[in-house]
């Protein structure tokens with residue numbers, strides 16, 4: 001198995017970008033060690049704070065955020081960062097070439113039940129001039145790299161630099177990532193969907209119609225049965241989609257009129273959309289390809305429908 005470092009060299013990745021991705025991998029390895037030690041490392045439970053989005057922070061949200069911020073500051077090529085757990089962007093090196101957006105810990109509600117969590121990251125080119133929020137407001141098509149680490153029974157990492165999506169596994173002995181798959185391919189068809197069904201009555205008509213037809217299974221217009229999975233961590237649900245196909249969606253809902261969408265564009269939807277598209281899948285809001293969205297804010301939220309190409313297209317036909 002080739003190491004992440006060798007794989008990036010073989011792909012002729014820009015050396016400074018490789019250095020950044022290797023650092024991100026190293027940081028994820030450190031977070032993985034904290035997650036594994038759990039209560040022994042004192043990382044479980046809630047912190048006494050809220051993030052900019054009014055969500056209660058878990059200790060591990062803050063620990064992971066501070067670790068990523070501190071370690072990325074070591075690299076002169078990083079101009080600034082944006083994080084789910086930071087109100088504003090953070091300036092690092094004024095001459096840096098890269099911007100990094102991240103969700104330090106995705107699936108926070110899973111931490112205390114010892115279930116799947118992960119870290120999601122996205123790398124953009126840094127525009128010239130002073131760093132502001134506007135520096136980050138670039139469409140997902142501009143991403144130089146996107147990836148996630150999944151802290152599960154083993155620690156895995158999915159990564160794309162625009163040359164397909166690769167999957168790596170963490171070797172706990174050498175503390176390095178080794179390549180499992182050089183070209184992840186999401187099957188075009190599926191019989192598996194992922195959605196938080198408890199929000200059903202709050203969805204808009206197109207999603208109501210689509211999910212109703214899935215639930216009717218072999219007796220309905222789809223003429224086949226569908227299975228449902230919901231991990232409650234996007235990183236886990238997207239990992240399943242990359243592993244064996246499926247459709248994952250967090251659609252618009254009117255449960256809370258001030259918050260029609262759940263997932264954040266810059267550090268959840270965009271990096272996952274890149275990984276999925278690079279693995280032959282599709283990622284849309286229902287009306288627009290996620291990677292084509294021109295962002296309006298670093299914490300902007302969007303509807304997400306992603307996964308197996310034919311199934312996502314089928315779902316989009318309800319939105320047409």
Ligand SMILES: O=P(O)(O)OC[C@H]1O[C@](O)(COP(=O)(O)O)[C@@H](O)[C@@H]1O
Pocket residue numbers: 084103105106107108109196232233234235250262
């Ligand atoms: O609570 P719900 O509706 O199941 O939402 C789960 C969704 O929320 C998230 O956990 C949000 O991410 P954070 O944990 O980073 O806030 C997604 O990963 C996941 O898909």
Ligand SMILES: [Mg+2]
Pocket residue numbers: 103105106107234268
């Ligand atoms: Mg998240």
Ligand SMILES: [Mg+2]
Pocket residue numbers: 061084103104105106107108
């Ligand atoms: Mg998070």
